[in-house]
Amino acid sequence: MIDLAFGESAAGALKAAQHQGLITNQPHTVLALSLYAEIGEIAPLAASLELRQTALASLFADFPGVAEAIWQGNLATITHLETASVTAEPVRVWVRAGNPMEVCGLYFLCHWLKDSPCLFSVVWVPEWIERQDRLVEVHGVGEIAPTELPALLKYETPLEPTQRSLYAELWEKLGRENAPLRVVLNGSVTSVPADFYDFALRAHLPAAEEVSVAQVIGRVLNQIAGANDRWLYLRLQSMIRSGALSEVAAPSADSPYSGRICRAE
Structure with missing residues (x-):
């Protein structure tokens, strides 16, 4: 077996x-x-x-x-x-x-x-x-x-x-x-856009307050069953590139989640 x-x-x-x-x-x-x-x-x-x-x-x-x-x-x-x-x-x-x-x-x-x-x-x-x-x-x-x-x-x-x-x-x-992401909604696997989890990431980014990437990801993982930490990290990086978020402190070389971010002004 x-x-x-x-x-x-x-x-x-x-x-x-x-x-x-x-x-x-x-x-x-x-x-x-x-x-x-x-x-x-x-x-x-x-x-x-x-x-x-x-x-x-x-x-x-x-x-x-x-x-x-x-x-x-x-x-x-x-x-x-x-x-x-x-x-x-x-x-x-x-x-x-x-x-x-x-x-x-x-x-x-x-x-x-x-x-x-x-x-x-x-x-x-x-x-x-x-x-x-x-x-x-x-x-x-x-x-x-x-x-x-x-x-x-x-x-x-x-x-x-x-x-x-x-x-x-x-x-x-x-x-x-052939969507970029698949999630389980109401018991069924559903194709969704790449930014599907962005609302949850934003919800854990308080206005005018910096927070570590690890904290944001951890909170979303606790909130949403089946969310993938690596995907959430890539979405945060995309939001930084788009200007929606600012990187306050760069991560250490051996710990990508150690960086600190905040909402853009």
């Missing part, structure tokens, strides 16, 4: 749970497919993987070597999944339904392997989980601790061929729209 997550943090938690024998006693592999499929162009669909490499390079331009490391990990995962497609190895996918990166990853997977004989199942991670006798909101699988994963296996459901076909068709629809 393959346990598949759409991000390094989620895969790391799954690997830790596997090492501790928490999620299965059967031999299985944990893989990460970090496509960030909610961001950037995805058409033509035949070139989706190449376009993902381009998107990663743009997202992580301020972190030398990161995009290449993620991409090499993706290539290893793709090779493993291609082999599984031939051998019909079962694939269990972990997805938080409100997280656009994870849902788009699932849609991509269903389109890419739509003719595969693999048996797919999905662990639909709920919006709220119990933690230390209280309910905690979860924005993505990567926020879940290894010890919390076993309790979520009850949410595993088979991914029937009709569902796989539907998700593949939804990915094709998103490809035809």
Whole structure:
């Protein structure tokens, strides 16, 4: 069996749970497919993987070597999944339904392997989980601790061929729209313009007050499930270039989010 997550943090938690024998006693592999499929162009669909490499390079331009490391990990995962497609190895996918990166990853997977004989199942991670006798909101699988994963296996459901076909068709629809950004609105993945999150960024930029980039991004992430910190950073940079924001203090070389900004006069 393959346990598949759409991000390094989620895969790391799954690997830790596997090492501790928490999620299965059967031999299985944990893989990460970090496509960030909610961001950037995805058409033509035949070139989706190449376009993902381009998107990663743009997202992580301020972190030398990161995009290449993620991409090499993706290539290893793709090779493993291609082999599984031939051998019909079962694939269990972990997805938080409100997280656009994870849902788009699932849609991509269903389109890419739509003719595969693999048996797919999905662990639909709920919006709220119990933690230390209280309910905690979860924005993505990567926020879940290894010890919390076993309790979520009850949410595993088979991914029937009709569902796989539907998700593949939804990915094709998103490809035809080919928007710069995809979000989950009212339970559905929706194509939106690049400035979709700008209203939230502005809301956390008080008038006549400077604030760190990290603070603004952190506040928006707490407010909006599934927002991507790298995308928010790029939007802030775009707002600086357009003159809507001013950079009060440049970031340090090793910490792009350490800069300070304010609304332009």
